[in-house]
Amino acid sequence: xxxxxxxxxxxxxxxxxxxxxxxxxxxxxxxxxxxxxxxxxxxxxxxxxxxxxxxxxxxxxxxxxxxxxxxxxxxxxxxxxxxxxxxxxxxxxxxxxxxxxxxxxxxxxxxxxxxx
Amino acid sequence: xxxxxxxxxxxxxxxxxxxxxxxxxxxxxxxxxxxxxxxxxxxxxxxxxxxxxxxxxxxxxxxxxxxxxxxxxxxxxxxxxxxxxxxxxxxxxxxxxxxxxxxxxxxxxxxxxxxxxxxxxxxxxxxxxxxxxxxxxxxxxxxxxxx
Numbered sequence: 001x002x003x004x005x006x007x008x009x010x011x012x013x014x015x016x017x018x019x020x021x022x023x024x025x026x027x028x029x030x031x032x033x034x035x036x037x038x039x040x041x042x043x044x045x046x047x048x049x050x051x052x053x054x055x056x057x058x059x060x061x062x063x064x065x066x067x068x069x070x071x072x073x074x075x076x077x078x079x080x081x082x083x084x085x086x087x088x089x090x091x092x093x094x095x096x097x098x099x100x101x102x103x104x105x106x107x108x109x110x111x112x113x114x115x116x
Numbered sequence: 117x118x119x120x121x122x123x124x125x126x127x128x129x130x131x132x133x134x135x136x137x138x139x140x141x142x143x144x145x146x147x148x149x150x151x152x153x154x155x156x157x158x159x160x161x162x163x164x165x166x167x168x169x170x171x172x173x174x175x176x177x178x179x180x181x182x183x184x185x186x187x188x189x190x191x192x193x194x195x196x197x198x199x200x201x202x203x204x205x206x207x208x209x210x211x212x213x214x215x216x217x218x219x220x221x222x223x224x225x226x227x228x229x230x231x232x233x234x235x236x237x238x239x240x241x242x243x244x245x246x247x248x249x250x251x252x253x254x255x256x257x258x259x260x261x262x263x
Contacts, residue, residue, distance in 0.1 A: 003154050010150025010206065011143040018142035018201040022135050028204050029240050035205065036245040044252040057157040058150030060172055061179065061206040063241060071249035071256075078257050086253045090246060096173045098242075100180045101211050102234065108188035109218035109230050115190035 006058025009051070013062040032063050039067030048072075069093035138200060145202025153179065176207055183208035187215040213237035 017031045026034075042048040048068040052059045059065060070090055077089025091098065153175055160171035186192040192212050196203045203209060214234055221233035235242065 002158075003151055006150040006154035007147040010153070011145075011147025011202075014146025014149075014201045014205045015139050015143040017205050018139055021201065022138055028201070028209070029237065031201075032205070032209070033240045033244040036241050037248040040245060040249040040252050044256050057154030057172065057175060058147075060176065061150055061153045062146075063205055063207065063210060066207070066210070066241060067245045067249060070245050071253050074249055074253040075256055078253070078260070083257065086250055086257065090249065097176050097180060097207065097210075100177045101184070101214050101238075104181055104184040105211065105215035105218045105234060106230065108184050108215055109222055109234075112188040112219065114219040114222060115193075 002056035002058075005055045008058075009055045010058040010061055013064065035062065035064045036067040039064030040071045041067075043068040043071045066094060066097070069097075141199060142201040145199040146205060147202075149179075149202065149206045149208065179207055180211040183211035184215040187212045188219065192216075210238055210241060 013035070017028075017035065020026055020031055020034075021028060039048060042051070042064070048059070048064070049072070052065075052068075070093075073089040073092030073094065074086045075089075077085030077092065079085070081088055156175045156178060157168065157171045160166045160174055161168060164171075166174070183192060186195070192203070192208075193216075196209075196212065204212070214237070217236040217238070218230045218234045221229040221236075223229065224233075
């Protein structure tokens with residue numbers, strides 16, 4: 001069931017963004033920023049956590065989950081460190097993704113030649 | 117007068133795009149990405165005896181690795197032209213934008229080329245993500261006792 005839900009949710013997000021891009025002058029960059037803000041907004045009151053519980057891996061893949069993990073780490077840290085936790089915990093949960101993206105793209109940029 | 121004539125000619129030469137088909141392609145390809153993600157998590161949980169959160173991190177690493185590698189080979193751009201948002205909105209699009217800008221600016225050197233320009237395309241997601249997460253986190257922090 002989680003597999004089917006993942007298919008539906010991830011496909012739905014991609015379809016919505018394709019619809020926005022096709023019917024307006026926004027570029028993928030705009031849509032990605034919008035989705036990240038949306039993910040952060042949805043997790044303010046733990047709605048995105050519920051979505052992840054219901055949908056599984058399909059909710060972790062769209063870029064909305066990036067906003068979710070940013071705010072989730074920050075809020076978790078405020079329980080320990082108070083107000084400063086908003087700054088300290090920001091990248092706690094999303095660190096593996098960002099570090100991996102930096103390291104892999106640096107290595108591949110060194111090895112490969114750009115194709116035009 | 118000249119403008120209307122120009123617009124007519126421009127309209128005639130605009131690339132015809134079938135929007136319904138685009139939507140379906142984005143839905144199916146994005147759905148397949150999500151399906152694969154959940155499948156990989158369950159496979160790791162079953163065979164490697166990982167916890168679900170560990171398996172999720174490994175799955176995301178795997179997707180980032182594959183997307184960076186395909187971008188470096190030049191395959192990802194062709195795939196992204198075909199599947200559009202299905203590949204650009206999941207985390208693969210994030211990895212793709214970083215690797216492609218690092219590759220594009222390679223000729224300007226290691227420091228001012230790769231180092232400075234790696235976040236040229238992916239930076240907007242990080243900036244707006246952090247700012248919005250901070251603002252919403254602030255709201256949540258002050259409402260914390262209430263909710």
